[in-house]
Amino acid sequence: MKEHALLTNKEQKTYDFIEKYSKKNGKHPLLDEIAKGIGIKSKGVAHRYVKALEKAGKLKRISNKHRGMILQEKKSIFFKSLGKIAAGGPIEAITDQQRIELEYLFTNKRSFALKVTGDSMIDAGIHDGDWVIIEEGAKVYKSKVHVVLIDNQDVTLKFVEKINTSEIKLIPANKKFKETIYPFERISIQGHVVGQVRIY
Amino acid sequence: MKEHALLTNKEQKTYDFIEKYSKKNGKHPLLDEIAKGIGIKSKGVAHRYVKALEKAGKLKRISNKHRGMILQEKKSIFFKSLGKIAAGGPIEAITDQQRIELEYLFTNKRSFALKVTGDSMIDAGIHDGDWVIIEEGAKVYKSKVHVVLIDNQDVTLKFVEKINTSEIKLIPANKKFKETIYPFERISIQGHVVGQVRIY
DNA sequence: TCATAAAGTTCTCAATAAGTTCTCATATGT
DNA sequence: ACATATGAGAACTTATTGAGAACTTTATGA
Numbered sequence: 073m074k075e076h077a078l079l080t081n082k083e084q085k086t087y088d089f090i091e092k093y094s095k096k097n098g099k100h101p102l103l104d105e106i107a108k109g110i111g112i113k114s115k116g117v118a119h120r121y122v123k124a125l126e127k128a129g130k131l132k133r134i135s136n137k138h139r140g141m142i143l144q145e146k147k148s149i150f151f152k153s154l155g156k157i158a159a160g161g162p163i164e165a166i167t168d169q170q171r172i173e174l175e176y177l178f179t180n181k182r183s184f185a186l187k188v189t190g191d192s193m194i195d196a197g198i199h200d201g202d203w204v205i206i207e208e209g210a211k212v213y214k215s216k217v218h219v220v221l222i223d224n225q226d227v228t229l230k231f232v233e234k235i236n237t238s239e240i241k242l243i244p245a246n247k248k249f250k251e252t253i254y255p256f257e258r259i260s261i262q263g264h265v266v267g268q269v270r271i272y
Numbered sequence: 273m274k275e276h277a278l279l280t281n282k283e284q285k286t287y288d289f290i291e292k293y294s295k296k297n298g299k300h301p302l303l304d305e306i307a308k309g310i311g312i313k314s315k316g317v318a319h320r321y322v323k324a325l326e327k328a329g330k331l332k333r334i335s336n337k338h339r340g341m342i343l344q345e346k347k348s349i350f351f352k353s354l355g356k357i358a359a360g361g362p363i364e365a366i367t368d369q370q371r372i373e374l375e376y377l378f379t380n381k382r383s384f385a386l387k388v389t390g391d392s393m394i395d396a397g398i399h400d401g402d403w404v405i406i407e408e409g410a411k412v413y414k415s416k417v418h419v420v421l422i423d424n425q426d427v428t429l430k431f432v433e434k435i436n437t438s439e440i441k442l443i444p445a446n447k448k449f450k451e452t453i454y455p456f457e458r459i460s461i462q463g464h465v466v467g468q469v470r471i472y
Numbered sequence: 473t474c475a476t477a478a479a480g481t482t483c484t485c486a487a488t489a490a491g492t493t494c495t496c497a498t499a500t501g502t
Numbered sequence: 503a504c505a506t507a508t509g510a511g512a513a514c515t516t517a518t519t520g521a522g523a524a525c526t527t528t529a530t531g532a
Contacts, residue, residue: 099278100278142277142278197399199397266471266472267469267470267471268469268470268472269467269468270467270468272417272465272468
């Protein structure tokens with residue numbers, strides 16, 4: 073079997089058929105349906121093509137499962153047409169790393185999103201109306217923005233600093249706001265900001 | 273049985289029936305009703321399908337309880353566990369509207385992303401290292417941030433203003449940078465910013 | 473309360489459908 | 503000659519589906 077990622081004629085034809093079938097029927101085809109769809113009789117051969125497509129990264133298979141295949145989206149979640157603007161410009165290539173971070177941001181079960189109200193973190197680039205993605209956890213990180221619950225009632229975004237064994241300092245990123253100090257009992261760290269989304 | 277997201281024909285049929293029944297009757301069906309609804313006689317088999325749906329995350333079951341099942345909502349891209357922090361806090365409910373906007377942002381074919389270099393737009397909350405999502409188009413919008421190609425070579429983010437029939441003004445959002453004026457011929461508007469993502 | 477009916481759960485047996493692996497075969501280009 | 507691409511089809515394994523018995527738990531009404 074081949075090692076390269078290029079598809080042969082029939083493999084491409086198989087892929088096209090699977091894509092068309094899936095879009096039309098809302099489910100993936102059977103091997104016999106693929107065989108018929110690409111004009112051959114042997115489901116064994118169809119199976120061979122599907123495995124080749126898996127190897128080429130075009131789809132994932134679930135072994136033995138009926139209709140057990142899932143087309144792989146070109147889903148760099150949205151970094152689609154990058155590099156379009158101009159050659160030579162200050163455009164960074166997209167690395168898989170970035171893509172993975174994004175997927176993590178958007179699918180991690182221990183994270184959720186909050187809509188920001190107010191300007192207390194504006195110097196950290198967090199504006200009124202932004203969405204921040206929060207990773208749950210009570211841990212305090214230096215120079216990270218935290219979600220802090222005060223008196224079991226008010227939620228706020230602030231930098232956090234432990235100042236001694238019983239008190240904690242909340243630091244806004246806006247010179248118009250003051251730093252405040254609370255005893256541990258009144259404070260609960262809900263998580264910290266790992267991402268941010270703004271929709272214009 | 274293994275765990276995968278794909279449903280078999282009968283599992284899908286079972287799900288559809290439960291959904292339809294629930295909507296119509298305001299309560300979930302009995303196993304015998306499911307069996308009849310999907311055209312089989314054995315409630316044991318119906319039970320097997322319901323368990324499969326639970327495994328696939330399509331519903332939750334309450335063991336032994338009559339009509340003990342709850343359909344799971346379809347999940348939005350990432351605004352998952354919102355409202356978790358505290359009742360009474362300044363947390364906005366997620367509307368479907370927001371979800372749709374996000375999906376649009378991330379999947380629209382006429383948009384792409386750029387990584388920001390430099391601080392020329394920092395007063396607009398666009399920081400070095402941020403990703404901006406660009407919607408393609410040559411149109412100029414007042415008070416929107418545009419991607420501008422200068423001399424077919426340099427790409428920059430700026431506010432844009434037409435000042436007369438032959439010249440255009442590029443306005444940074446940082447007092448340390450100056451506004452600049454270019455003739456139309458040297459400028460090409462590539463698109464404008466519709467979204468922004470930051471990963472901490 | 474408590475007996476009883478109703479509903480959920482677990483199980484085996486079975487038949488069929490679909491996926492998997494294999495050999496054999498032909499053609500094609502290097 | 504040799505590797506690659508392609509196709510047929512047999513033999514085998516696993517998944518899917520269905521029936522129904524036996525059992526446990528829940529709901530209900532006298």
